[in-house]
Structures are given as C-alpha cells and as structure tokens.
Amino acid sequence: MAEIEREAMDYDVVVVGAGPAGLSAAIRLKQLDPDLSVVVLEKGSEVGAHILSGAVLDPVGLDALIPDWKEKGAPLDAPVTSDSFYVLGEGGRIRMPNALMPPLMSNHGNYVVSMGNVCRWLAEQAEALEVEIFPGMACSELVMDGDRVAGVVAGEFGREPDGTIGEGYEPGMELRGKYVMLAEGVRGSLSKQVIARYGLDADADVQKYGLGMKELWEVAPEKHQPGKVVHTMGWPLGKNAGGGSFIYHLAEPGQVYVGFVVHLGYKNPYVNPYLSFQQFKHHPMVADLLAGGKRVAYGARAISEGGFQSMPEAAFPGGVLLGCSVGLVNVPRIKGNHNAMLSGIAAAEHARAAIAEGREGDVLSGYSDELRTGPVGRDLKRVRNVKPLWSRYGLTASMVAGGADMWLNHARLTLFGTLGHGKTDAEATEPAEKHQAIEYPKPDGTLSFDRLTNVAYSFTNHEEAQPSHLKLRDPNVPVDVNLPRYAGPSARYCPAGVYEFVEEGGATRFQINFQNCVHCKTCDIKDPLQNIVWTVPQGGDGPNYPNM
Template sequence: MAEIEREAMEYDVVIVGAGPAGLSAAIRLKQLDADCNVVVLEKGSEVGAHILSGAVLDPCGLNKLIPDWKEKGAPLNVPVKEDNFYVLGEAGKLRLPNFVMPPLMSNHGNYIVSMGNVCRWMAEQAEELGVEIFPGMACSELVFGENGEVKGVVAGEMGKNADGTPGPSYEPGMELHGKYVFLSEGVRGSLSKQVIAKYGLDADSEPQKFGLGMKEIWEIDPAKHNEGEVTHTMGWPLGTKNTGGTFIYHLDNNQVYVGMIVDLNYKNPHLYPYMEFQRFKHHPMVAELLKGGKRVAYGARAVTKGGYQSMPKAAFPGGMLLGCSVGLVNLPRIKGNHNAMLSGIAAAEAAHEAIAANRGGDVLDNYDAELRNGAVGDDLKRVRNVAPLNGRFGLLGGLTVGGFDMWTNTLGFSLLGTLKHGKSDAEATEPADKHKKIDYPKPDGKLSFDRLTNVAFSFTNHEESQPAHLTLKDPSIPVQHNLPKYAGPSARYCPAGVYEFVEDEKTGETRFQINFQNCVHCKTCDIKDPAQNIVWTTPQGGDGPNYPNM
C-alpha cells in the first residue's frame, strides 16, 4: 500500500490522554507561559468518557496545580468523614481498629469523587487558559524525527475496513508534531508500550504488576446511605492465597461506589475475577446495604501496583511518560490520581525550562529525577514492599509484614530494603491441572449480574466494520496452547466477555472468537495472557465505553 500522506500541525507540546496527568500538564504549561502552544488528544468521545477510578482523591496534587479549586467549583463535594477497614469471612467480618493502621492509610482530608467529572472540570480550566483539547481523537502511531526521537503522533485516522484497507469514508488523520510529546494514556497504553520497548526504558526496573479493578455505581435506600463513609475490605471471597481487596464509597445523592481489585498475579487460571466481584456483593454486610437499590453503571480498568521499583525510566528522546503510563499508584492507599497530577506538573515544568532554552527532542532527565526523588517518589518508596510481600506471603503474611514495613517507613527506613517482584503477572499463571476448578454461583439479577448485562451499563460502543483493535501475534495459540494447558483463561479474566472458545456443532472443532465490540479498554488481556499473545491497540476515536460518573 502506498505511503499515506497526512497534513501536519506544529505545537510546542503534544499531550496524549485527557486524564488527570495530561490535563495537569496542559494547565501547568499555560500557567508558566500563556503563549505555549499545547494540544491534548483524547480517544474517548468526550473528556471523562474513559476515566474509571475508585475514587478517594488526595487533593495534594490539585492544591499545587490550582490552589483556589474550591472557589473555581471543582467537583470535590464529599469529604471523607468515616474510615472502615474489615477482614471478611464468608458470613462474618472483623474490623481492624483505625489506630493499628499506618498513618498514610488515613483518608482524613480526602474526598470521594468521580474522577471523570474532575477531569471534565479540569478540561474546562485548561481551555480557559487556551489549551486545545480534541476528544474522539485516538492516537494510532508515533512519528519519529531524524535522530530517532519521538516528534509527534498520528491522530484521527478513521474509516478503515475490517481488513485494514481504507474504506469509502476513510480519513487519514493528521500528524501532530511537538517539541515534546507527553504520553499520559493510563495503564498499559499502546504508544507507551512502544516507547518503553524502543528505548529500553524498563531495562533497570522490576516487571510492572497489575490488578483488575471493577466498579459499579448503585443508588441505594436513603436510610442506609452515609455520605462520606469509606470502607475497604480484604479476605473473602478471594481468600488468603489470592490478593486484592474491595471498596465501598458513599458519595452524594444516595449513591455508592462498589468495587473490587483482583491482583493479576494469581496462579489459578480457573479464577474468574468478574465473578469474584459479583460474589462479593452477596456478603451479608454488602447485600444488606444494596438490598432495594439499583445498579446504574459498570466499568473495569487495570490498575498498576508494582510501585517504586517497577517504574520505567519516565523520560525518552522527545518526550515523557506521565501518570499510570509510569505506574504511580500507591497500592495500599489505592490512590494514584494525586501522583498523576504531580507527574503532569513536573513534566510541564521540565518541558517549559527546555523550550525556554530553545531545546526540543532531547531527553529530560530532570523530570525522571523529580519523579523518583520528589513528592511522588517519597509517596511510593514508603509502600514499595507491600506488593512483593503480598505476592510472597498472601493476605495474612502480606498484611502483617507489609503493615510493619509501612510503620517503619514512617520513620524513614525499611528493615527489608527494596524487595523484588520477580515474575510478571502473565508468568505467574500456572497450568490448569495444578489447580481445582472454582464453582461460581449463577448471578441472581438483583445483586449480581452476568457480564454482558453489566457491559450494557458501561455504555460501550465500537463501530463494527473497523479492524479489530485486539489482535493475536499467533492465531493458533489460544486453541492449541492456552486452552489445553491453561483451560482458556481469557474466557474468564476479561471482565467484558470479549473472548470465547466456541465449538463448531458440525465438526466439533473449537475456534477462538474475539467480540471486540464488548471491550471496555481495561487492558487485562494485554497483561494476563500467559503467552503474551494478545495485543491491545486503540480503536478509532470515540469508540469504547462512555462512563457517566466513574
């Protein structure tokens, strides 16, 4: 096929992703220089459409970026009033006293928010400063300069046929060039993966670790609602061998966020994270809260949990990785949005200094140093051993030793040093014959729901004639390798029912089916597939979930 000719537009800084990191960077750049030419490209149909987070927000990043955010009407309306920590059994619960929890676990001064709505508000602040924001513009390719640096991206390519050839309404998209390109795509972004691989940014870091976060919004009986209450649990239904946890956050308007994070380092390929989440809602404590209520939204998203030692180098020739593209979530706090904002501020300040010195396309090592040695690094260093301890000792051992390590870190040291993660989450998966199958109860349609019913509540849509954005490096592996050895785990680890093993009624042969239309862009398949055979790329702009208040 002949090389596609595209128009090009020049900017000082091109930002991929209108999440908290990208928008913070855009705002800070314009605060530093009103004449700085900044563009933000967002693959969702609108800003916030693809944002899914718990979320209890530590406002330290917002305080630094926009100190008068209250006066400007930021949607931080529900301060945390009550913190609860429980270890659950199948029918009971044990509350952990707040005083035994390390101080960093306290949510005093934090807010229960919809990060989608926070990002919508941040986009308004950015546009008032003159930032150009283009939603529905998926970035499908990187553009490289003469010296091998990243000099831009291709955005807005639309109208391809299923086989990848241009269709009748094909639009080639545009090249957007910048002196620096910021990649703030969130977890496991497709361009970020390419950059990390091309420049070997993870050569000196531990494998990144992940969890699968699933979340529903419920409207509940006002008599049971307690605005400002934050509850975290661990234990049942995941047990002591599989790590993860749940959250219940009471926001305003008689709504609660109910969610679960299942760590993707689990060994048993029969584990079905989505059904673990559905089962959790039948615990007496949760069932009583939700009884008589109704679910109004659903979504899922991978979460980084590797922490400090899993951070790749964040600066590369011509640009920087921001937020969850680096992996800045504080695992025990289940918080990363504040660090995402701080990373955006730091990236903007590094780029501003370089542009003022008439530089561009180089490696801004001062940004990487700030991430590791500044406020973000301090936040992550204190909890750096929690994930590896959980991986080694499971729930009880990880809770005991990890808690002790967090306490000592409040004094500025760790007796354990910095532990390694070892295996990637894909490598952690063991053959199915080493494990027992898990019998999951059938969803009752009141508290628990099947996947496809719930996916409808993510308001996901993909134009079906486009090329599938989920591809296989080797099409034979799912049936010939993953099915006999691992019992076809993709049929379970996907929280949207994208993958199926279908048996032909006539021939009896099994084929692997990809229902890409269901995809909620969680990236779990790209992370957990044992053979690392599934590749997630961006579909055309505007496609995917349309989260209202996640």
C-alpha cells in the same frame, strides 16, 4: 504499500490522554507560559468518558495545580467522614482498629469523587487557558524524526475489518510537538512502544497489575452516608488470588461506588475476577447496603501495582511518560490520581524550561529524576514492599509484615530494603492441571449480574465495520496452546466477555467480541504467552462512563 499522506499541525507540546496527568500537564504549561501552544488528544467520545477510578482523592496534586480549586467549583463535594477497614469471612467480618493502621493509610482530608467529573472540570480550566482539547481522537502511531518522538498520528477512520482502506477512509493528522507527553493510562499502546524502543524499563523490576471493577449504585436514602469510606480484604478470594474491595458514598443523594480489585499475579487459571466481584456483593454487609437499590453503571480497568521499583525511566528523546504510563499507584492507599497530577505538573515545568532554552526534543532526564526523588517517589518508596510481601506470603502474613514495614518507613527505616516482584503476571499463570476448577454462584440478576448485562451499563460502543483493536500475535495460540494448557483463561479473566471458545462442526474456534471491550487492558497483561496485543480502536469508541 504506499505511504499515507497526512496533513500536519505543529504545537509546542502534544499531550496524549485527557486524564488527570495529561490535563494537569497542559494546565501547568499554560500557567507558566500562556504563549505556548498545547493540544490534548483524547480517545474517548468526551473528556471523562474513559476515566474509571475508585476514587478517594488526595487533593495534594490539585492544591499544587489550582490552589483556589474550591472557589472555582471543583467537584470535590464529599469530604471523607468515616474510614473503616474490614477482613471478611464468608458470613462475618473483623474490623481492623484505625489506630493500628499506618498514618499514611488515613483518609482524613481526602474526598470521595468521580474522577471522570474531576477531569471534565479540569478540562474546563484548561480550555479557559486556551489549551486545545480534541476528544474522539485516538492516537494510533508515533511520528518519528530520526531517533526522537516528534508527534503522533490521531484521528484515523474508515479502515475495513481486514485493515484495508475503505471508501470513506480518513487518514487522520500528524500532531507534532517540541515535546510529546504520553498520558494514556495503564498499559497504553504508544507508551508500550516507547518503553520497548528506548529500553526505559531496563533497570526496573517487572510491572505488576490488578484488575479493578466498579459499579455505581443508587441505594435507599437512609443507607446513604456521604463521605463514608469502607475497604475490605479476604472473602471471597481466599487463597486463589489477592485483592480487596472498596465502598465509597458520594455526595449525590443515594449514590455509592462498589468496587473490587483482583491482583493479576494469581496462579490458578480458573480464577474469574468478575464473578468474584459479583459474589462479593452477596456478603451480608454489602447485600444489606444494596438491598432495594439499583445498579446504574459498570466499568473495569487495569491498575498498575508494581510501585517504586517498577517505575521505568519516564523521559525519552522528544517526550515523557506521565501518570499510570509510568505506574504511580500507591497500592496500600489505593490511590494514584494525586501522583498522576504531580507527574503532569513536574513534566510541564521541565518541558517549559527546555523550550525556553531552545532545547527542542531533548531527553528531560531531570523530570525522570524528580519523579523518583520528589513527592511522587517519596510517596511510593515508603510502601514499596507491601505488594511483593502480599504476593509472596499471602494476606495474613503480609498484613503484619507490610504494616510493620510501613510503620518503620514512616520513621525512615525499613525491615526489608527493597523487595523484588519476581514473575510478570502473565508468567505467574500456571497450567490448569495443577489446579482445580472453581465453582462460582450464578448471578441472581438483583445483586449480581452476568457480564454481558453489566457491559451494557458501561455504555460501550464500537463501530463494527473496523479492524478489531485486539490483535493476536499468533492466531493459533488460543486454541492450540492456551485452551489445552491453561483451560482458556481469556474466557474468564476478561471482565467484559470479549473472548469465547466456540464449538463449530466438531472444532473449536476462538472468537473475539471486540465490540464488548471496556478498554481495561487485562488481556494484554494476563495472557500467559503475551499473545494478545491491545491497540486503540477508532476515536470515540469504547465505554462512555457517567459519573464514574
């Protein structure tokens, strides 16, 4: 096949992804040197369209980046006013006293935010500094110069469903930089390639993940308490999977986030994370809040949960990984945006210094070291054992042991050293014959909803006349292996109804409804044989999250 000719544009720094990490890096670069040329490429239709996060924001990253953010009108309008944690049973609840919680778990001084709106505001600050931001530009390939990453290919459009070049084909452009910063979020397609190419995870533990699902509700005015934060664990997951929920009250009148996280290391292939989320909303505590309200939006995304021991090296020849591309979520705090911003700031400082010294395309090893030894590493290191304890011993034992370890880490001590995670989430999936099918209540259409109805509230759109961005390494595996051995788990773990096993003429066919995809990446993570590969669709396609 003939090589595709593309135009090229040169910048000092190319940033892939307009999330908190990428935008923070771009802003810091221009703060340090206004003459640097910086471009940010975003696959969503606009900045914020693909941003999905809880979120209670620790402003430490914003304080470091834009100290006068309040005066500049940052959308942090709901300071946390109350903070409670419950363990749920099917019909009841037990509140954990705040005094027993390790100090790092406190949300005092934090804000309930829409990270999509925070990123839209950050983009305005970046553009005021003359950062170029191009939404609708999916980055599909790396551009190599020998052994270093020299740029990315962005904006390719017009391939036919079979991958051939169509009549209106646009080859996209090569955006080249002295440094390339990958801020794609969890399980980014280019980040995966870079990690594999350079063996960046050779000395790291396996990465672990959760699936986070979230709905935006408008509730009755008398039930709305701006700044109220509630977290739960327990029902309805029980022993089938780890996870928990969050309920955050925004500043906007009546608006509440209701979210649910399921750890993807579960063994039973019959687990359906989405239906667990819908079941959760029928708990009396939640049902009372939502009664008479309406769901406004829905979304889902994977969450990196491996923590400190699962961080790959974050620097490679010609570039760096930022934010969730490294895996910087503090799992017990349910926070990663502050660390994402701090990683962008640190990367910018190291890249600018290298450019000023004429070191184009070097490995910025100092940045990778700073992530581990600086504020990000300190934040993650003190909670490093919470996730492996939960995976090994379940909810009750891990709450006791993990809580004790966090208290000791607060005093710079530890009970356990550094525990390992063991298997990947894909490897953790066991054959169906070892487990019983799980009967979930049917959604009632008032508090709980079927997947396809909810996907419509993610405002997802994909041009159908393009290749599916969900690739199968072996098209025979779903029907020949995953269905008989694992009872076809992709039909359950996907929160958007992308995967189906369809009976036709006495045979079973595996169907991929890529148009439904909300870009959560769960399939790329949880498929037992790692047979599904998530890649980017055409730029601008995917969810269009409002106020999420």
